[in-house]
Structure formats: structure tokens, C-alpha cells
Amino acid sequence: MEEKLKQLKTILAEVADLQYAIYLLGWDQQTYMPPAGAEARGQQLGTLGKLLHLKFTSDEVGKLLDDLAPVVAQLPPDSDEARLIKVTRRQYEQKTKVPAEMVVELAELASVSYSAWQQARPENNFARFQPYLEKIVDYRRRFADLFAPYDHIYDPLLDQYEPGMKTAQVQAIFNKLRPLQVALIQAISARPQVDASFLYQPYDGQKQWDFGVEVITKFGYPWQRGRQDKAPHPFTTEMGLDDVRITTRILPEYAGSALFSTMHECGHALYDLGVDPALARTPLGFPDSLVLHESQSRMWENLVGRSLPFWEHFYPRMQEYFPSQLGNVDLKTFYKGINQVKPSLIRVEADEATYNLHIMLRLEIEIALIEGSIQVKDLPDAWNSRMQDYLGLTPPNDSDGVMQDVHWSDGYIGYFSTYALGNLVSVQLW
Amino acid sequence: MEEKLKQLKTILAEVADLQYAIYLLGWDQQTYMPPAGAEARGQQLGTLGKLLHLKFTSDEVGKLLDDLAPVVAQLPPDSDEARLIKVTRRQYEQKTKVPAEMVVELAELASVSYSAWQQARPENNFARFQPYLEKIVDYRRRFADLFAPYDHIYDPLLDQYEPGMKTAQVQAIFNKLRPLQVALIQAISARPQVDASFLYQPYDGQKQWDFGVEVITKFGYPWQRGRQDKAPHPFTTEMGLDDVRITTRILPEYAGSALFSTMHECGHALYDLGVDPALARTPLGFPDSLVLHESQSRMWENLVGRSLPFWEHFYPRMQEYFPSQLGNVDLKTFYKGINQVKPSLIRVEADEATYNLHIMLRLEIEIALIEGSIQVKDLPDAWNSRMQDYLGLTPPNDSDGVMQDVHWSDGYIGYFSTYALGNLVSVQLW
Numbered sequence: 033m034e035e036k037l038k039q040l041k042t043i044l045a046e047v048a049d050l051q052y053a054i055y056l057l058g059w060d061q062q063t064y065m066p067p068a069g070a071e072a073r074g075q076q077l078g079t080l081g082k083l084l085h086l087k088f089t090s091d092e093v094g095k096l097l098d099d100l101a102p103v104v105a106q107l108p109p110d111s112d113e114a115r116l117i118k119v120t121r122r123q124y125e126q127k128t129k130v131p132a133e134m135v136v137e138l139a140e141l142a143s144v145s146y147s148a149w150q151q152a153r154p155e156n157n158f159a160r161f162q163p164y165l166e167k168i169v170d171y172r173r174r175f176a177d178l179f180a181p182y183d184h185i186y187d188p189l190l191d192q193y194e195p196g197m198k199t200a201q202v203q204a205i206f207n208k209l210r211p212l213q214v215a216l217i218q219a220i221s222a223r224p225q226v227d228a229s230f231l232y233q234p235y236d237g238q239k240q241w242d243f244g245v246e247v248i249t250k251f252g253y254p255w256q257r258g259r260q261d262k263a264p265h266p267f268t269t270e271m272g273l274d275d276v277r278i279t280t281r282i283l284p285e286y287a288g289s290a291l292f293s294t295m296h297e298c299g300h301a302l303y304d305l306g307v308d309p310a311l312a313r314t315p316l317g318f319p320d321s322l323v324l325h326e327s328q329s330r331m332w333e334n335l336v337g338r339s340l341p342f343w344e345h346f347y348p349r350m351q352e353y354f355p356s357q358l359g360n361v362d363l364k365t366f367y368k369g370i371n372q373v374k375p376s377l378i379r380v381e382a383d384e385a386t387y388n389l390h391i392m393l394r395l396e397i398e399i400a401l402i403e404g405s406i407q408v409k410d411l412p413d414a415w416n417s418r419m420q421d422y423l424g425l426t427p428p429n430d431s432d433g434v435m436q437d438v439h440w441s442d443g444y445i446g447y448f449s450t451y452a453l454g455n456l457v458s459v460q461l462w
Numbered sequence: 463m464e465e466k467l468k469q470l471k472t473i474l475a476e477v478a479d480l481q482y483a484i485y486l487l488g489w490d491q492q493t494y495m496p497p498a499g500a501e502a503r504g505q506q507l508g509t510l511g512k513l514l515h516l517k518f519t520s521d522e523v524g525k526l527l528d529d530l531a532p533v534v535a536q537l538p539p540d541s542d543e544a545r546l547i548k549v550t551r552r553q554y555e556q557k558t559k560v561p562a563e564m565v566v567e568l569a570e571l572a573s574v575s576y577s578a579w580q581q582a583r584p585e586n587n588f589a590r591f592q593p594y595l596e597k598i599v600d601y602r603r604r605f606a607d608l609f610a611p612y613d614h615i616y617d618p619l620l621d622q623y624e625p626g627m628k629t630a631q632v633q634a635i636f637n638k639l640r641p642l643q644v645a646l647i648q649a650i651s652a653r654p655q656v657d658a659s660f661l662y663q664p665y666d667g668q669k670q671w672d673f674g675v676e677v678i679t680k681f682g683y684p685w686q687r688g689r690q691d692k693a694p695h696p697f698t699t700e701m702g703l704d705d706v707r708i709t710t711r712i713l714p715e716y717a718g719s720a721l722f723s724t725m726h727e728c729g730h731a732l733y734d735l736g737v738d739p740a741l742a743r744t745p746l747g748f749p750d751s752l753v754l755h756e757s758q759s760r761m762w763e764n765l766v767g768r769s770l771p772f773w774e775h776f777y778p779r780m781q782e783y784f785p786s787q788l789g790n791v792d793l794k795t796f797y798k799g800i801n802q803v804k805p806s807l808i809r810v811e812a813d814e815a816t817y818n819l820h821i822m823l824r825l826e827i828e829i830a831l832i833e834g835s836i837q838v839k840d841l842p843d844a845w846n847s848r849m850q851d852y853l854g855l856t857p858p859n860d861s862d863g864v865m866q867d868v869h870w871s872d873g874y875i876g877y878f879s880t881y882a883l884g885n886l887v888s889v890q891l892w
Binding site: 045046049050052053056057060064065066067068069071072073075076078079080082083254255256257258259261271272273274275277312313 | 475476479480482483486487490494495496497498499501502503505506508509510512513684685686687688689691701702703704705707742743
């Protein structure tokens with residue numbers, strides 16, 4: 033059996049290498065790739081995705097997993113070996129349901145859709161993005177159908193990001209949370225409002241970058257094992273257990289965007305960087321619960337990064353970076369300002385109290401898209417009317433409305449609720 | 463036959479995608495990868511190299527090439543289809559001689575060797591690099607042996623970079639060239655010497671970068687289809703016909719390094735960017751004569767970039783960038799300065815007259831290493847004594863001697879002569 037396990041690990045190591053190469057192709061696409069490279073990049077992602085898929089779903093892997101099944105019962109259930117075989121088996125059963133052509137289709141579609149979104153968003157041109165999003169939604173409906181029977185057609189999509197999670201479970205949690213969250217926001221809004229205007233003024237971009245770097249260096253982000261770059265939408269990715277990279281986005285007239293997104297992505301990175309080197313190049317080396325992943329990013333961003341003890345230490349330093357903006361703002365005012373609760377348009381810049389409502393809105397919309405009860409062409413209206421219901425705001429344009437997030441353009445549907453659930457888990461762990 | 467050709471092209475497209483992904487892994491390694499990522503990067507390059515190799519050397523490709531062989535005779539010999547089949551056949555016959563394990567071995571070896579070189583060179587520590595270089599030389603000897611019988615053991619290595627070229631041919635060219643080159647250098651050295659000291663003083667790095675960008679923009683480098691980054695040793699690479707990237711290296715106290723290497727790499731890039739889109743994702747989309755490739759880079763660097771007409775246009779602009787350094791240097795002095803003939807230590811910064819001697823030295827050393835007539839441990843002495851013979855100089859250290867070039871650390875042996883032959887071809891074409 034030792035020999036069989038070794039054979040399996042050899043194949044899984046090659047699968048992991050392909051995955052890391054795919055992650056690099058994706059990182060490059062969102063950071064440095066010249067615009068004309070997009071079409072070829074889609075082809076490359078398609079080919080590598082297909083090769084990964086064929087290698088992982090091969091009969092050889094199936095046979096090895098069958099041969100190893102009896103071994104699992106004899107192993108301690110939490111041992112690396114037992115978990116490796118179980119997790120690989122689970123992924124194998126899922127991936128074998130998806131034909132290789134559909135893997136290529138998604139990679140190529142996501143690549144051109146991402147380009148279209150990148151161009152359509154600054155132009156505030158939803159019509160340009162719409163045909164791509166229609167294909168993504170159509171794809172995800174067909175994808176979900178591969179997993180029939182299911183309790184709900186959205187279940188297989190959720191499962192991609194949080195193994196085993198069901199639509200009904202998320203809805204139950206959100207249904208309980210929503211009235212409490214709304215009541216909390218109402219209670220806050222009935223009280224005197226916090227002034228956060230000092231955050232919204234010109235802040236030098238390089239200094240924003242430098243201060244963020246200083247903060248996450250103190251968080252323990254190991255620069256020998258990672259790096260930070262700029263991207264239109266911040267994300268974390270990895271090319272190995274010792275190469276976990278983050279990105280950030282600098283807004284020249286708002287001090288909170290780069291700073292909190294840098295902390296957030298650093299939280300993701302520290303989680304990945306904590307993986308045991310013994311799990312390298314196996315499926316266990318890729319944490320697959322995004323709820324837990326988001327619990328770590330949201331913890332560093334909010335439970336640490338918006339706390340008073342944190343700022344008692346860091347605020348004098350931030351004032352040194354920005355004397356003209358913050359020299360006359362005292363710690364207490366600053367602390368209240370970065371914790372201001374105020375309905376706003378952009379999810380990634382929302383405060384902790386309203387944040388989950390952004391997620392609930394997205395979950396409803398995604399479910400409706402996948403059920404087919406709303407059409408992509410009607411999305412801007414659906415988005416705007418829900419924004420009014422949930423947050424009392426109507427986006428002035430689609431750039432800051434339905435087109436604000438990168439996820440759909442990347443082919444992700446089912447991801448968003450992990451953020452809100454991550455918030456809940458982060459507080460429970462804390 | 464249409465169907466067979468289509469099948470072949472489908473496989474070759476996947477091979478090309480893997481090649482581009484490998485190029486991206488390499489580009490990233492030399493530009494942005496954090497240091498701790500090196501080990502995993504070697505594994506990734508090994509795995510992708512192996513998958514590419516297995517796909518290209520598969521029986522299916524062999525069978526398709528056999529089936530297509532009779533077709534070639536009926537096609538116009540210079541047609542894309544005829545050339546595609548012939549070039550693919552040639553590469554197939556070569557690659558099938560190399561076992562997949564050796565492909566993985568080289569990828570992993572080159573990755574750790576490159577890291578070792580990156581650390582050893584600034585430390586001037588040849589002993590640190592030596593064991594890696596020994597493995598590279600040993601590898602290349604075993605690699606060459608796979609192609610036996612050969613006229614000379616170095617032939618299969620040359621052939622990697624210039625298809626069909628023989629050691630005896632290069633030696634014959636160099637034997638004819640050397641005495642003429644030496645006589646020319648002697649004649650120049652007997653005349654009053656040119657002053658180039660103004661090139662060797664502090665030049666702001668960002669301004670060096672900006673001026674280089676301005677120059678190659680005028681050369682026609684299309685920034686939508688490429689980009690420039692910094693690397694320890696300048697190179698050009700591509701992730702597709704519309705994504706051809708260059709790198710440069712800035713020396714803060716010498717104006718010539720970044721400028722001429724930027725022009726040089728731009729020359730490489732323009733050649734790759736000129737490939738017919740119809741040849742995308744086929745072996746014909748990857749120019750395989752490095753002599754022709756270097757003829758283009760050396761042409762832009764030297765025949766254009768060191769010419770008087772070029773500087774009549776650009777020199778006033780360069781003076782605007784560097785008024786305190788060049789304000790009092792007139793065009794004629796500048797022009798003579800950048801064309802100064804003076805034996806020097808570093809190949810990439812050598813003048814046109816002495817440059818080829820640097821190459822001849824390397825060719826002799828590589829042949830001796832592969833023949834086994836010198837050992838890696840004796841390389842610094844062999845290098846330094848030849849430098850004395852050829853150029854009348856002894857390097858003060860190994861960093862500026864035997865460790866100056868990246869090529870060996872990357873596993874390349876057989877490459878260097880293409881630079882000198884490229885010089886000759888560039889002038890012939892010009």
C-alpha cells in the first residue's frame with residue numbers, strides 16, 4: 033500500500049504543479065500582462081486546465097483510490113494519509129462529473145470575460161459586459177446540472193467554495209442574521225453620526241503603499257516568501273507553499289481602501305503560509321474551505337485592523353506618514369471614523385455592520401440567476417432595487433453597482449456568501 | 463489529410479501553450495518571484511517540461527507525422543504546411559532521443575543553479591556555484607551523447623540553438639575572423655584613444671529607464687503587446703505572439719548598460735512580434751535560429767543604436783534627460799565615446815570590435831568542458847588566462863570573470879557563438 037500511496041502522491045504533485053502554473057498565469061493576467069496578451073492567455077489557461085483535469089480524473093487515479101480505500105479504515109482518521117485519500121476521493125468524484133471540454137470552455141470564457149469587465153467597468157458600460165456574463169451564467173447552470181440530483185441547483189456552486197455547504201443552510205443563517213443586522217444598523221443610525229470625512233481626501237499613493245507594507249510586516253508577512261503588487265481587484269494567490277502573493281488597490285482620495293485590503297489579503301496569505309510543508313504538492317496543501325479562509329482575512333482586516341489596541345500602537349506612525357491629513361485628528365476620532373457604520377455602495381469598502389447585507393443581496397441575485405428567475409439583462413435593475421431595499425441607496429451607475437466585483441467575470445458564482453460566513457467564523461474563533 | 467493536419471495542429475497548440483506557460487514561469491523567476499519560491503518553481507518547470515515533452519514525443523504525433531510525410535512532397539516546399547510538417551518532424555526526431563526524466567532533471571537543475579548563481583555572483587563566490595555548474599556540464603555531456611554518432615560531441619549542443627550548425631563550421635569561421643579582428647583592434651589601439659569617461663558617472667536610474675523606453679517606442683516596440691521589467695541579466699521572452707516581453711538592467715554609474723541592452727532586447731522582441739499570426743501555436747511560431755535572432759538584436763543595438771544618424775536625432779533628447787552629465791559633451795564626442803574600442807571585462811558591455819573575442823573565448827571553454835579537457839574547478843584560471851591572451855586583461859574577481867553570464871546557470875551550453883554569428887549576419891543583411 034505504501035507503493036500505491038507513493039504513486040498517487042507522484043500524480044498529485046504534478047497536478048499541484050499545474051495548478052500553481054495556472055495560478056501564475058492568473059496572477060500575471062491581473063497584474064502585469066500587456067492587454068493584447070489576453071486571447072493567448074485564455075488559450076493557455078484552457079490547455080493547462082484541461083491537462084490538470086485529465087491528469088486528476090484519469091482511470092489511474094481512480095484505480096489507486098479504489099486500491100487505497102481499505103487502507104483508510106486502518107489509519108487514524110485525522111492522519112495526513114487518511115485525510116489525503118478522503119479529500120482526493122471527494123475531489124475525484126466531483127471532477128469526474130465535469131467533461132474536459134467544459135474545463136477548457138470556462139478557462140477561455142473567464143479570460144475574455146475578465147478582459148471585458150476590465151474595460152466595461154471604467155466605461156460604465158454594462159451592455160459591453162452583459163453577453164459575457166450571460167455566457168458565464170449559462171455555463172454555471174450547465175455546470176450545476178452535472179451534479180444532479182441536488183436539493184437546490186445552487187448547491188453544487190456553493191460546494192465549489194465551501195465543501196458540503198447547502199443553499200438552505202446559508203439561507204437559514206442569513207434569514208436569522210438579517211433582521212438582527214438591520215436592527216443593529218437602525219439603532220446605530222438613530223444615534224449621533226460619526227465623522228469620517230478626514231479619510232476622504234488626497235492621500236499620496238506611495239505613502240499608502242508604504243504604510244500598508246509596514247503594517248503587514250508587523251503582522252508577520254514574510255517577504256522572502258511572498259510579495260505585493262497592484263491589481264484592479266485585490267486578491268491572494270500562491271505558486272507554492274513558500275510563494276504566497278497578495279495584491280492591493282490604491283484609491284488616491286480615500287485612505288481606507290489600500291490599507292484594509294492589504295490587511296485583508298495578508299490574512300489570506302498568512303493562512304496559506306501556515307500550511308505544513310509536509311502537505312506540499314498534495315490536495316491538502318490547498319485549503320479548500322473559503323469560509324475558513326475568509327475568517328482569517330476578515331479577522332486581520334476587522335478584528336485586528338479596526339481595533340483600538342491596534343491603533344494605539346499604529347496611529348502615531350500613520351500620522352507621521354500623513355501629517356497634513358491626520359495631524360489634527362486624534363486617535364479616538366480616527367478609531368471611530370474607521371468604524372463608521374454607514375450604508376455605502378461598494379462591498380469591499382463597507383463597514384462591518386452593513387457588509388453582510390452586501391453579501392445577502394449578492395446571494396439572492398446569484399440564486400435568482402441560476403434558478404432563471406431573473407435574466408442577466410435585468411441585473412442592473414435587480415441590483416439597484418435591492419440596494420434600495422437593503423441599504424437605502426441607489427447606485428449612480430453600474431460601475432459602482434452591479435459591475436463592482438471581479439468574481440462573476442472570473443467565472444465565480446457561489447463564492448460571495450463565504451465572506452459573510454467568514455465574518456461569523458472569525459468572531460467565533462476570536 | 464486535412465483531418466490529420468488538423469489533429470497535429472491541435473496537439474501542437476497544446477504544446478505551444480505549455481511552452482508559453484514555461485516561459486512565464488521563467489520570466490517570473492527572473493523578475494518578481496520571491497526568493498523562497500525557487501524550489502517549488504524548479505518542480506513546476508520540471509513537471510511542465512515533462513508534460514510538454516511527453517505530449518510532443520507521443521506515438522500519436524509520430525503516427526501523424528508518418529501519415530503526413532507523403533503530403534509534403536505535393537506541397538510547395540516553402541508553404542506553411544510543408545514547413546510545419548518538416549520542422550515538426552525534425553524536432554520530433556530530436557526530442558524523442560531525450561528521455562522525459564532528463565527533461566525534468568534539467569528543469570530542476572537549472573532552477574536551483576540559477577538561484578545559486580544569483581547568490582554566488584554578488585558574493586564573488588565561485589566555489590558556491592561550482593557544484594551546480596559541474597552538474598550542468600555533466601548533464602550536457604550526457605545530453606550530447608544521446609545524439610551519437612556525431613562529428614563532434616559539441617555539435618548536438620550547438621544544434622539546440624542553431625539547427626544544423628556544426629562545431630567545425632563555427633571554428634572555421636572564427637579561425638578566419640580572429641586574426642582579422644585582432645589586427646583591427648591593434649590598429650585601433652595604435653591610434654589616439656577616444657574619451658568615453660563621460661559615460662561613467664552617476665546617471666539617475668529612472669531617467670535611464672525613461673530614455674530607453676522613449677527610444678524603443680520610436681523603434682516601434684508596441685506596448686500593448688509587450689512590457690519591460692528589470693532583471694539581473696537582460697533577456698526577451700514571450701507568452702504568445704502578442705505578448706513579447708523584454709527586460710533590462712540599470713547600472714547607476716554607467717549610461718551605456720541599460721540603454722544598449724534595452725535596444726538589444728527590443729531587437730529580439732521586434733523579430734518575435736513580426737511572426738505571422740497564422741503561425742500561432744505551432745513550432746513555426748517559435749523562431750528557432752538564434753543566429754538570425756541575434757542578428758536582429760545586434761542590428762538594433764549596434765548598426766542602428768551606435769550610428770551617427772541615429773544620434774543626430776536622439777542625442778539632443780538624451781542631453782535633455784542628462785544635462786549635467788552631457789550638457790558639455792558634443793555629438794561627435796558622444797558618438798565616438800559610445801563606439802570606443804577598448805578591451806574590457808564584461809561581454810554584454812563590450813564594444814563591437816572586441817565583442818567577438820569574448821565569444822571565441824567562451825566557445826573554446828565550452829568545447830573544452832564538454833570534451834572533458836578542462837574541469838569546472840579549473841574554470842576561473844582557464845577563463846582568466848584566456849582573457850589575458852585575447853584581451854590583455856585579467857579579471858579582478860570571478861564575478862566579472864567566469865560568473866558574469868547567466869547562460870550556464872540556466873543550463874545553456876552551446877548558445878554563445880550565436881551572438882558573434884548574429885553580428886556577422888546583421889552586417890550582411892544590413
